[in-house]
Structure formats: C-alpha cells, structure tokens
Amino acid sequence: MNRYKNQLQDLKEQGNYRALRSAVPQNCVNLSSNDYLDLCANTELYSRFMAEYSQKMLPFSAASSRLLTGNSAQYAELETLLCHIFRREAALVFNSGYHANCGILPVFAGKRDLIIADKLVHASIIDGIRLAQADFERFRHADYAHLERILAEKREHYDNVFIVTESIFSMDGDCADLRRLVALKQRYECLLYVDEAHAFGVCGAQGLGVCEEQGCIADIDFLVATFGKAIASLGAFVLCCGEFRDYLINFSRTLIFTTALPPINLAWASFVINQLANFGERRENLRAVSNRCAELLEIPYQSHIIPYIIGSNEGAIAQAENLQSKGFFVLPIRYPTVPKNTARLRFSLHAGLRMSDVERLVHELKMTKL
Numbered sequence: 132m133n134r135y136k137n138q139l140q141d142l143k144e145q146g147n148y149r150a151l152r153s154a155v156p157q158n159c160v161n162l163s164s165n166d167y168l169d170l171c172a173n174t175e176l177y178s179r180f181m182a183e184y185s186q187k188m189l190p191f192s193a194a195s196s197r198l199l200t201g202n203s204a205q206y207a208e209l210e211t212l213l214c215h216i217f218r219r220e221a222a223l224v225f226n227s228g229y230h231a232n233c234g235i236l237p238v239f240a241g242k243r244d245l246i247i248a249d250k251l252v253h254a255s256i257i258d259g260i261r262l263a264q265a266d267f268e269r270f271r272h273a274d275y276a277h278l279e280r281i282l283a284e285k286r287e288h289y290d291n292v293f294i295v296t297e298s299i300f301s302m303d304g305d306c307a308d309l310r311r312l313v314a315l316k317q318r319y320e321c322l323l324y325v326d327e328a329h330a331f332g333v334c335g336a337q338g339l340g341v342c343e344e345q346g347c348i349a350d351i352d353f354l355v356a357t358f359g360k361a362i363a364s365l366g367a368f369v370l371c372c373g374e375f376r377d378y379l380i381n382f383s384r385t386l387i388f389t390t391a392l393p394p395i396n397l398a399w400a401s402f403v404i405n406q407l408a409n410f411g412e413r414r415e416n417l418r419a420v421s422n423r424c425a426e427l428l429e430i431p432y433q434s435h436i437i438p439y440i441i442g443s444n445e446g447a448i449a450q451a452e453n454l455q456s457k458g459f460f461v462l463p464i465r466y467p468t469v470p471k472n473t474a475r476l477r478f479s480l481h482a483g484l485r486m487s488d489v490e491r492l493v494h495e496l497k498m499t500k501l
C-alpha cells in the first residue's frame with residue numbers, strides 16, 4: 132500500500148496530482164471541452180431529435196455485444212450514412228475512440244510488421260501500438276523527412292509498415308500534411324492510419340475533416356474519428372476497405388468483448404451527422420474566433436485548439452486558476468499528457484464563442500504576469 136501512497140505523494144509534490152472535479156461552473160466561458168460545434172447543449176437540436184425519436188422508444192442499453200444481440204438496426208443506419216458521406220466502401224463503429232485506437236493496430240500489425248508513429252500521437256494510439264506485436268519507431272513531430280529516412284532504412288525488412296498520425300494534434304492544435312503522408316505511403320508501399328478525432332465535424336466544407344480539406348479521403352487506409360467531440364455523442368468509427376472491416380469484426384478484441392452502444396446514442400449520432408453539411412456557419416465562426424485568438428496571442432493560427440505554453444506545472448496551474456477566477460474555464464495540461472516542462476493551457480475553442488470572449492480572455496491573460 133505504501134508504494135501507491137508514495138506515488139500519489141510524489142505527484143502532489145510535482146504539481147501533477149489529478150482529481151475529478153464537478154462539472155463546469157455556470158456562467159463560465161468553457162474553453163476546455165471538445166464540443167467544438169457547440170452542440171451539446173443545443174436545445175433546438177435536442178427538441179427536434181426528441182420529437183422525431185421519442186415515439187420509437189429506443190433503448191438506453193444494448194444489453195449485449197455487437198456479435199451477440201447488441202447489433203441494433205441503428206448501427207447499420209449509422210455505418211451506411213458514414214460510407215455515404217465519405218464515399219468509402221466500409222465503416223465500422225466502435226464504442227469510443229479509445230476502443231478504436233486500442234483495437235485496430237494490434238489486429239493488423241503483427242511480428243513481421245513495423246509501426247511508425249508521429250512522436251505526439253494520442254495516448255490511445257500509443258496503447259494500441261503497445262498491444263500490437265509489431266516493431267515500433269517514432270518520427271519527430273511532423274518531421275516527414277525524418278519519417279522518410281526511417282522508411283528508406285527499414286521498409287524492406289518488414290512485411291507491412293503502418294504510418295500513424297493524428298490530423299489535428301490534440302494538445303498542440305497543429306495539422307498534419309496528409310498529402311505528403313499519402314505520397315510517402317504510396318512510394319514506400321505502406322498503410323496509412325489517420326486519427327481525425329479533433330477535425331471530424333470541424334474541418335472541410337462538409338465537416339468531414341482534414342482528409343476532406345486536403346482531398347485525400349480515399350487514400351487513407353484506416354481513417355478513424357470519434358463522435359465524442361464535435362458530434363456531441365459518443366462512439367467512434369473507422370473507414371477502411373470491406374476486407375479490413377470483416378477482419379476487425381473477427382479479431383478486434385475491443386469490438387468483440389464489450390457491450391454494444393445504446394441504440395438511442397447511435398440514433399443521435401446519425402441525427403447530428405445527417406446535418407453536418409449544414410453547420411458551415413458554425414465552422415466559419417469557429418475559424419474566425421480561433422484566428423482572432425491566435426492573432427491576439429501573437430502566435431500563428433493553426434486550428435481551434437490553441438496551446439499557450441507556460442513550461443512549469445506550477446505556472447500553468449496558477450494561470451489556469453487566475454483565468455477561472457475571471458470566468459474562463461481553462462485547465463492546465465501537464466506531463467504525461469504533454470512532454471515534461473511544456474505544461475500549458477489548452478484553449479479549446481468552440482463555435483458558440485463571440486469575438487469579445489476571446490478578446491477578454493487574452494486581455495486577462497496579458498494583464499496577469501505570474
């Protein structure tokens with residue numbers, strides 16, 4: 132027992148101790164959620180959904196896994212919709228982005244294979260890589276020349292090589308050059324895995340993500356995204372070829388050994404995604420406020436995720452508390468979520484913000500030198 136107690140004590144001393152908190156205080160400007168399109172509390176959308184679906188009495192539980200009796204009609208509806216909007220052959224819904232990222236790579240990447248991932252990919256992808264039996268290399272963040280050197284040296288020694296990246300990086304907000312990755316995957320005959328968690332709903336004219344924006348939806352072998360962020364639901368999906376989908380259904384443990392998603396949530400995800408193309412104004416506003424925020428902070432605009440790097444844990448905690456006291460719900464992000472000594476505030480902007488919100492935010496930030 133002492134070991135656990137000591138570890139918790141160490142965390143406290145390093146300013147790295149985490150505790151669950153109750154929901155965001157009312158009247159606070161929330162800059163810490165992933166509700167990028169500001170749909171979670173949209174009463175108009177919610178009422179329309181309830182008017183359409185309340186008669187159908189969709190269950191709040193699937194009560195079994197997809198391979199038993201949990202594969203409700205709402206799964207087929209949602210997966211068909213995803214195939215249709217992305218014009219891809221196959222889609223498979225998982226219970227969350229975490230399940231998808233832990234359940235795909237271990238199935239395809241075996242002992243004679245290599246996974247090469249961007250240094251900053253999300254913890255859920257790292258966990259999937261750890262579960263895979265393949266060898267593993269990392270390339271420096273967004274350094275595709277480095278990636279190419281690894282490919283040139285190692286490609287010939289492996290059966291399959293998987294290149295893995297996020298599109299918009301969750302903690303830095305910068306965007307991968309997917310076209311360049313597609314060119315590399317073609318040149319070196321690899322498979323490309325892209326996690327669009329923070330871009331689905333937000334980027335592209337139809338809200339399909341960075342793949343849409345960069346015109347390479349058809350070239351991504353595993354295109355993963357979650358419903359738990361801009362879509363205001365839960366669950367996730369992968370787009371891939373039909374054979375890969377069949378393979379996942381037969382071998383992916385995070386798909387097979389868990390209770391399926393509740394039909395009501397699947398229906399809600401379909402309901403929101405059906406309207407994704409109509410949320411252009413929200414996407415525009417999000418881009419405009421993000422742009423303005425970056426400009427005021429005097430950093431280059433990258434996306435709706437704006438990192439404000441402070442360095443020390445203590446400094447990040449103090450600045451977050453300062454902004455909270457001024458009515459902005461901002462949280463410090465610390466190691467191990469981000470590298471040591473890069474503790475930061477992560478401003479996660481959303482479509483419901485006004486210009487005056489970000490102007491006031493930056494004003495408060497600049498007023499308080501901690």
Ligand SMILES: Cc1ncc(COP(=O)(O)O)c(C=O)c1O
Pocket residue numbers: 227228229230232253255297301326328329357358359366367
């Ligand atoms: C890049 C990335 N992928 C996957 C996930 C996990 O998605 P979910 O919340 O649906 O489990 C996250 C969540 O924070 C993420 O940032």
